[in-house]
Amino acid sequence: MLTKIMAQNSIVEVKGLVKRFPMGSSGFFTALKGIDLTVSEGEFMGLVGPSGSGKTTFLNIIGTLDKPSEGRVDVLEKDVGSLTSKQAAQLRKEEMGFIFQSFNLLPVYTVFENVEFPLLLLNKSAGERKKRVMETLEWLGLTSKVDSRPAQLSGGECQRVAIARAMVKRPKLVLADEPTANLDAENSHNILRTMLKLNEGLKTCFIFATHDEKVISYLQRIVHLEDGRIAKDMKVRSSGTL
Amino acid sequence: MMKLLKLVFRNLIGNGLKTWLNVFVLSIAFVLIIFMQALLQGWDRQAMADTVKWEIAGGQYWNAKYDPFDPFTLDSAVSELPKQFARQYETGQIEPVLIVSGTIYPSGRSMPVLMKGIRPGQKLLELPTTLLMNPTDSTDIPAIIGSNMAHQAGLTENDIVTLRWRDANGTFEAQDIRIAGVFKTFVPTVDGGQIWLPLDLLQKMTLNPDKATLLIKSKEVNEAPVAGWDFKDVKELTKTLRETLRSKAVGQSIFYVIFLLLALLAIFDTQTLSIFYRQREIGTFVALGMTKKEVVRLFTLEGTMNAILAIVLGAVYGIPLFIYFAVNGIPMPSGTSDFGVAISDKIYPAFPPKLIVGTILFIILVTAWVSYLPARKIVKMNPADAIRGKI
Structure with missing residues (x-):
């Protein structure tokens, strides 16, 4: 019964995930070597590990930006491996938010326009x-920064705009790839506190790919990846206990 | 589509000076193409109208043996005026022209000419043939020549010059003629190397009574088959002129094609660089939920929008310019009569809607194409790599 309830609340289910990349003329590099993982709604969890451990690759597959070579990945009850590019785009557009290490704000847009962009793609009315x-x-x-352009903002402000862009459509899942890598300690803590607040307030699931200790200290669940495999999966605290 | 247009507009405005430079260069190409085409169309229209007014009228009947490119056919290419046109001669709706080769001797030089006989009272052509009407007591042979011919021969009004010809029996004859008038025309084919004489006199001089080489008809006279005469309509008679104008148009087109290519190269270059420098942006678009095809469309539209902005900008400064030249014309430098086609001293460019719409569509399509070519690469991009700018 408990298993069934868990399965119903799961937002990401990964079984036997293998990801290979072609290398050279005939070889392959295997980035993920049989991953099994379930992520539930409202989790604030991180994929932690050294560079090259497969964190970003894993995050890209969950984010439907890449496809598994083997195994099955279900995100919001959709099989990532069998989605067409149009269906994958639809899923990202409606249900997912992305936060990137380099913010990836659209440089010619103002703060307002950057945050507005996902809603424009969803054809929301101007008023809404x-x-x-x-x-x-x-x-x-x-x-106060509505009309500023990204070039006029500090790194912390840029990342807050990126979070706003990810959150504006109230997604079920936010994927954040090294969100604090380009920020100083103070800004990092501010950003993390903001994301935690959003997670607790809106029950949005956050999945981080990080090796930043500051991020790790905020996570509820830590999944250690080593050489493309899950080395440890531990729940470090409950929601609302920080 | 509205969504894409909104994004395109934002991107273009956000790109600032780069956008406006591309748009400005393209707008110049756009205005130049229309202007050059309009100039050629204006020239074409004027040349055709002048040629019809001065030489062709409503078409010509040629003696079956007449070949304008073979002067040796002239002696035999004469025949009596067809009886069926008797009424039209009287009303002036058909004008016979007799053409005979001859030689003039201005200032002791010999100069081959075509002697063309035409009735002095004719009203079909613009030629000032009333000058060929002699006072009744005069025994002069009056002749009129074009200004180009006058320049070549060094003749002016009232000059006397010796004319030599062969009559129908092959006997050489010579007599002095008086230049009764020098006319200015933009149609070189009635000017260079030609002397216009009264038809009846030329018929007498060459022993070709009631004979002609060709018949010029007015538009009102219906075309009818005549034995021994071939009818040439306006289209056929202006074929060479149109071909000459077209060949000149091709030459002139090279200029604006180069300019257009430069503008398109700038757009292609901007697009290619954009796609290289905006990898993160492309990756972000995809991550935020756009399909790659939508991103290709976005970039293609972005490039194409340059053309649309160029049309708007071009219209702002082009329309007043076009109106000015259409009203005041463009003065042609002296010596352009040497071009070999009718060209007046002022050309009024013509701007038919077909030309404007055609050029607009052409530029938009070509711009869309050069914008699409580099944008196709987006489809092959891995969005995960693009997000990190690692392509």
Whole structure:
């Protein structure tokens, strides 16, 4: 019964995931070597490990930006391996948010336009777009920067804009790849506190790929990856206990 | 589509000066193409109209043996005026022209000419043939020549020059003629190497009574088959002129094609560089939920929008320019009559809607194509690598 309930609440289910990349003329490099993992709704978890351990590859597959070579990955009840590129784009557009190490803000857009972008793709009305963008920017303390362009912002502000962009459509899942790598300690803590607040307030599931100790200290669950395999999977704290 | 257009517009405006430079260069190409085409169309229209007014009227009947490119056929290419046109001669709806080769001797030089006989009272052509009407007591042979011919022969009004010809029996005859008038025309085919004489006099001089080489008809006279005469309509008679104009148009086109290529190269270059430098952006678009095809469409539209902005910008400064030249014309430098086709001293460019719409569509399509070519690469991009700018 417990297993069934868990399965119903799971947001990501991975079974026997293998990912190989072609290398040279005939060889392959195996980045992920048989991963099994279940991530539930509202988790604040991290894929932790050294460079080359397969964190980003794993995150890309969960984010439907890449496909598994073997095994099955279900994200929000969709089999990633069998999704067409259009279906995968639809899933990302409606249910997922992404936060990148280098922020990846659109340089010619203002803060407002960057945050508005996912809603534009969802064909939301101008009124709704404005309301939701302003609401999200208010959460993140960016209302004074609405008309600024990314080049006029600090690294911390850029990452907050990226979080706002990821959160504006209220996704079920946010994937964050080394979100604090380009930030100083103070900004990193601010960003992490913000994301934790969003996770607790909106029950959005956050999956991080990181090797930053600061990030690790905020996680509820840590999945250690080593050489493409899960070395350890541990729950370090419960929600709302930080 | 609206969504894409909104994004395209944001991207273009956000690109600032780079966008406006491309748009400006393309707008110049756009205005130049229309202007050059309009100039050629204007020239074409004027040349055709002048040629019809001065030489062709509503078409010509040629003596079956007449070959304008073979002067040796002239002696035999004469025949009596067809009886069926008797009424039209009287009303002036058909004008016979007799063509005979001869030689003039201006200032002791010999110069081969075509003697063309035409009725002084004709009204079909613009030629000032009333000058060929002699006072009744005069025994002069009056002649009119074009300004180009006058320049070549060094003749002016009232000059006397010796003319020699062969009559129908092959006997050489010579007599002095008086230049009764020098006319200015933009149609070189009625000017260079030609002397216009009264038809009846030329018929007498060459022993070709009531004979002609060709018949010029007015538009009102219906075309009818005539034994021994071939009808040439306006289209056929202006074929060489149109071909000459077309060959000149091709020459002139090279200029604006080069300019257009430069503008398109700038767009292609911007697009290619964009796709290289904006990998992260492309990856981000895909991560945020756009399909690769949508991103290709976005970049293609972005490039194409350059053409649309160029049209708007071109219209802002092009329309006043076009109006000015269409009203005031463009003065042609002296000596352009040497071009070999009718060209007046002022050309009024013509801007038919077909030309404007055609050029707009052409530029938009070509721009869309050069924008699409580099954008195709996006389909092959791995979005995960693109996000990190690692391609």
